Amino acid sequence: MTMFLWVIVPYVCLAVFVVGHVWRYRYDKFGWTTRSSQLYEDRLLRIGSPLFHFGMLGVVAGHVVGLVIPQVWTNALGLSPHTYHVIALAGGIPAGLAAVAGLVILVYRRRTTGPVFSATTVNDKVMYALLGTVILLGMWNTIAGSLLQFGGEYNYREGVSPWFRSIFLFRPEPELMAAAPLGFQAHALLAFLLFAMWPFTRLVHVFSAPIGYLTRPYLVYRSRDARPGSRAPQRGWERPELQKK
Numbered sequence: 001m002t003m004f005l006w007v008i009v010p011y012v013c014l015a016v017f018v019v020g021h022v023w024r025y026r027y028d029k030f031g032w033t034t035r036s037s038q039l040y041e042d043r044l045l046r047i048g049s050p051l052f053h054f055g056m057l058g059v060v061a062g063h064v065v066g067l068v069i070p071q072v073w074t075n076a077l078g079l080s081p082h083t084y085h086v087i088a089l090a091g092g093i094p095a096g097l098a099a100v101a102g103l104v105i106l107v108y109r110r111r112t113t114g115p116v117f118s119a120t121t122v123n124d125k126v127m128y129a130l131l132g133t134v135i136l137l138g139m140w141n142t143i144a145g146s147l148l149q150f151g152g153e154y155n156y157r158e159g160v161s162p163w164f165r166s167i168f169l170f171r172p173e174p175e176l177m178a179a180a181p182l183g184f185q186a187h188a189l190l191a192f193l194l195f196a197m198w199p200f201t202r203l204v205h206v207f208s209a210p211i212g213y214l215t216r217p218y219l220v221y222r223s224r225d226a227r228p229g230s231r232a233p234q235r236g237w238e239r240p241e242l243q244k245k
Helices: 002-027 043-068 071-076 081-112 114-118 122-148 160-168 174-178 182-200 202-208
Strands: none
Touching: 002 160, 002 174, 002 182, 002 202, 043 081, 043 160, 071 081, 081 114, 081 122, 122 182, 122 202, 160 174, 160 182, 174 182, 182 202
16 A cells, blocks of 8 residues: 555656646647636635735745755755744745635635636536645644644654655655655645646646746837828827827
């Protein structure tokens, strides 16, 4: 069971993640979208969407630092494990709360706004439930593992992080994850299941961020030249050479 949960399942989910995105981009380019519902309601969207997205940026950044960067590197910089956890809590808890609050607002909006709810598929509902569970489990692990210290503080950077890196180095160490607390195990397993589901949901829009807008040249708009039969411009907006003296 250890080999199945912490080696086979992660690799299967990652394979589905990669192949699923390639398949969808090739055969469903027009469906590669968030299916925006701003047209139906934008008041709650203006609040919930920034909260969720900026909160998730912080959550993802914290996971990258905590899972990808080895503990010996931060120790070499003079950060003790305790100091690192204090910094992680200071940034992780506000980011997690923002993401949870934003998700709650977005789900409430989707459930209470008729046209938006009608456009919500079963796939969307499963995705929201799984995503919300993963976020809440992550918050619980942060609070219980670092603040409440049930059974002593668990340093995930000595167990979960090396296991995570071992998956991508193709030298899996499932025994590390098998020894982790149940909350961390559930969080990791559901996160990989979310990765497997990712290509078939609206989450694909993560890879469609309009980054090109930051570097593309600006557009120049020119007014239309006056032509016979065209409508006369409003007073005060005439081109200087056409204004009457």
